[in-house]
Amino acid sequence: xxxxxxxxxxxxxxxxxxxxxxxxxxxxxxxxxxxxxxxxxxxxxxxxxxxxxxxxxxxxxxxxxxxxxxxxxxxxxxxxxxxxxxxxxxxxxxxxxxxxxxxxxxxxxxxxxxxxxxxxxxxx
Numbered sequence: 001x002x003x004x005x006x007x008x009x010x011x012x013x014x015x016x017x018x019x020x021x022x023x024x025x026x027x028x029x030x031x032x033x034x035x036x037x038x039x040x041x042x043x044x045x046x047x048x049x050x051x052x053x054x055x056x057x058x059x060x061x062x063x064x065x066x067x068x069x070x071x072x073x074x075x076x077x078x079x080x081x082x083x084x085x086x087x088x089x090x091x092x093x094x095x096x097x098x099x100x101x102x103x104x105x106x107x108x109x110x111x112x113x114x115x116x117x118x119x120x121x122x123x124x
Contacts, residue, residue, distance in 0.1 A: 005036050010046055012084035015055060015077050022072040024063075047071060055080050 010032075017023060017031045025047065029040050050056040055077035060067040073081070 005038065008084060011050060012081060012088065014046060014050060015073055015081040015084070018056060018071050018073045019078065019081055022070045024068045024070055028071060050077070
């Protein structure tokens with residue numbers, strides 16, 4: 001991805017995945033990596049921080065004779081995710097508007113240049 005992944009955006013990705021269903025650490029890592037280019041070594045500190053911030057809780061569940069640590073979203077984590085979603089929508093709308101204005105300016109400049117070029121050809 002060309003754009004820099006900020007901590008809040010990464011938090012939103014993790015919370016968005018865990019909101020749908022509790023996730024085992026490895027599975028969660030794989031799902032995040034499908035969305036963004038990130039290493040496991042980057043993701044685990046994010047999970048610990050989200051736990052510390054009380055956005056996520058963990059619990060252990062047996063799997064094939066071993067315990068797996070699962071991550072689940074808290075009520076506070078859901079509110080935080082809603083905040084991130086609102087912020088993302090505002091950000092996206094502003095960027096879309098900016099890019100649309102840039103496209104209109106480019107089109108207007110191109111149209112003006114084309115019209116001037118036709119006038120010059122007609123005067124020759």
